[in-house]
Amino acid sequence: MPVHFIIKGLSEGFPSIPYLYPVLKVVPWLLLLAVLKVYFGGARNKSERLMHSKVVMITGGTSGIGASIAHELASRGAQIILLTQHPPSDIFLVDYIQDLRNSTKNQLIYAEQVDLSSLHSIRTFATKWVDNAPPRRLDMIILCGNTAVPQGGKKKITKDGLDEEWQVNYLANFHLLSILSPAIRAQPPDRDIRIVFATCSSYIGGTMDPKQTEGAAIANTTATKPRGKGKTAAATRTNTNKRKNHNMFGMTKLALMTFANSFQSHLSSYKRPDNFPVNARVLIVDPGFCRTPGTRRWLTRGSLLGLLFYLMTWPLWWLILKSPEQGAQSFLYATMEAKFGRGTGGPYLIKECREVDFLRKEIKDEAIAKQLWEFSEKQIEAKEKEGAVKRALEKKEKEEEEKKKKQQQDTSTSTTTEGSGSAKSQQTPGSRRSRKAK
Ligand SMILES: NC(=O)c1ccc[n+]([C@@H]2O[C@H](COP(=O)([O-])OP(=O)(O)OC[C@H]3O[C@@H](n4cnc5c(N)ncnc54)[C@H](OP(=O)(O)O)[C@@H]3O)[C@@H](O)[C@H]2O)c1
The missing domain is CATH 3.40.50.720 (NAD(P)-binding Rossmann-like Domain)
Incomplete structure (x- = not known):
């Protein structure tokens, strides 16, 4: 394809190649972008080491x-x-x-x-x-x-x-x-x-x-x-x-x-x-500076407006971070x-x-x-x-609360039992239980 264009350019003149000038205007910027991206991307680890068993x-x-x-x-x-x-x-x-x-x-x-x-x-x-x-x-x-x-x-x-x-x-x-x-x-x-x-x-x-x-x-x-x-x-x-x-x-x-x-x-x-x-x-x-959740939180100040600004300027962060x-x-x-x-x-x-x-x-x-x-x-x-004292106090409070709850439960159970006891004493005349009692 490029050979075809070059031959066309040489034989018929370069202006005959479609879109040549707009493309020539864009290419240097794309190259610059690529160079900057590689530069900001930083060095790469070249080690091939395996980490089995580590x-x-x-x-x-x-x-x-x-x-x-x-x-x-x-x-x-x-x-x-x-x-x-x-x-x-x-x-x-x-x-x-x-x-x-x-x-x-x-x-x-x-x-x-x-x-x-x-x-x-x-x-x-x-x-x-x-x-x-x-x-x-x-x-x-x-x-x-x-x-x-x-x-x-x-x-x-x-x-x-x-x-x-x-x-x-x-x-x-x-x-x-x-x-x-x-x-x-x-x-x-x-x-x-x-x-x-x-x-x-x-x-x-x-x-x-x-x-x-x-x-x-x-x-x-x-x-x-x-x-x-x-x-x-x-x-x-x-x-x-x-x-x-x-x-x-x-x-x-x-x-x-x-x-x-x-x-x-x-x-x-x-x-x-x-x-x-x-x-x-x-x-x-x-x-080095990276596009991580931590950096994003820091840049956006944790606000929605900040996030909007971050999203609008994302191409910049994509390039330099x-x-x-x-x-x-x-x-x-x-x-x-x-x-x-x-x-x-x-x-x-x-x-x-x-x-x-x-x-x-x-x-x-x-x-x-x-x-x-x-x-x-x-x-x-x-x-x-300080932490140990705080935890001990919290534990004590919790235990006391549980003790109180248990006591309340016991009291309510005994009241119910007493209640059922009094019910027992008021047996309906002629019922099976009252006949048994006789
Ligand atoms: N990003 C950069 O641009 C940059 C630049 C220079 C140096 N660094 C350094 O590189 C390291 C990693 O940075 P990053 O940006 O990748 O971090 P990051 O995205 O903010 O992640 C922080 C990590 O720390 C954990 N963490 C936070 N509070 C914790 C706690 N109380 N207990 C246990 N874990 C907790 C988080 O866990 P959760 O996921 O559970 O929240 C998360 O996994 C940091 O030491 C940073 O200073 C970063």
């Missing part, structure tokens, strides 16, 4: 990038344990797992309930896992669970009385790994254990001020009375809250990366009883690349399927890391104690 625990595996990672690893044969906030009996989760099993032809996928916004839920799951003897096989933990307050949105406070972003994005990971640490260290020496953290470039602008994470502190900032008058003061207050929301997300990622560095040191300093070197590596992955599958590529690289399974280094920061440098020196600062570790331990201890 046991992979993943948080956030039900949505966005996490769901793509779970799908790809399951397709390569890994056993997937989805840690989700919903109970395994949730019908949507049951459907999701069945679809995943069918599409990956892998039956080794199941879910465990771990609500990252509840310290108690994390402890219940992790202690159950660690209590198993001999230790269960565990090759990989991928931490993708995440929450982000939409731009200008209200902060949420968890059951434990903490900022939700702080608890889900950082403290939950600290708590989970602290409890699972013995199970990681107990793996046989020939294994290649990887702990993969998800981060975001917002860590670069994060400021470390963990005291802001207490629910009471947040409530106080939101309730602060405006100092000025009218609109200006209200606008200042809204701006402060907006800025704080943004800072909190950046701080959670900065804290997470600082902890990831400390966790590698914690694992590496362990002296194995068999004298083999420690075989667990920590990897931190920045997937990666798909969840493209976002998963650096994670897949981190989980499969052979070089991370050897040596003693770590943690490694991975972006676009290659190792890059940390852009904040605090991440490797031992004093800051120690402070953060101690702060997190104390915060968890205090919140778990």
Whole structure:
């Protein structure tokens, strides 16, 4: 076909080719679009590694990038344990797992309930896992669970009385790994254990001020009375809250990366009883900006108007944001690349399927890391104690209520019995019962 057109052009002149000029005008734009799409799509994981027999625990595996990672690893044969906030009996989760099993032809996928916004839920799951003897096989933990307050949105406070972003994005990971640490260290020496953290470039602008994470502190900032008058003061207050929301997300990622560095040191300093070197590596992955449900919620501010704006501008997001599958590529690289399974280094920061440098020196600062570790331990201890007291009180109240209900039931039963007794005494003359009584 093109040869035919070229011959026609050469013999009869190019203007004789139908639609040549309109086509020539459009083609460069299409080429530019294709180049931009490839550029924003990012690098691809080229590893062909199979993951048969690997046991992979993943948080956030039900949505966005996490769901793509779970799908790809399951397709390569890994056993997937989805840690989700919903109970395994949730019908949507049951459907999701069945679809995943069918599409990956892998039956080794199941879910465990771990609500990252509840310290108690994390402890219940992790202690159950660690209590198993001999230790269960565990090759990989991928931490993708995440929450982000939409731009200008209200902060949420968890059951434990903490900022939700702080608890889900950082403290939950600290708590989970602290409890699972013995199970990681107990793996046989020939294994290649990887702990993969998800981060975001917002860590670069994060400021470390963990005291802001207490629910009471947040409530106080939101309730602060405006100092000025009218609109200006209200606008200042809204701006402060907006800025704080943004800072909190950046701080959670900065804290997470600082902890990831400390966790590698914690694992590496362990002296194995068999004298083999420690075989667990920590990897931190920045997937780049992707079109996931989380990003959509953030961009649309969770409003219908925002959603309408998002749909109208969708071609732009389609062009400049990666798909969840493209976002998963650096994670897949981190989980499969052979070089991370050897040596003693770590943690490694991975972006676009290659190792890059940390852009904040605090991440490797031992004093800051120690402070953060101690702060997190104390915060968890205090919140778990508060939670235990609350649960004990709730249990007591429930028991008392049940006791009262039972007492009421007993009283009503005895009244009925008495009632029937009096009925007995008023036997109808001449009835069978009264004749028997005679
Ligand atoms: N998307 C991006 O543009 C981007 C950019 C840079 C970095 N990242 C990072 O990549 C990771 C994945 O991002 P994403 O956009 O794919 O996330 P997402 O679509 O918002 O999904 C978040 C996941 O976290 C789970 N989750 C939220 N709260 C939870 C809780 N309390 N307990 C248990 N699970 C909970 C959600 O479970 P449910 O499905 O049950 O709600 C969901 O599976 C995040 O760490 C994010 O910071 C993303």
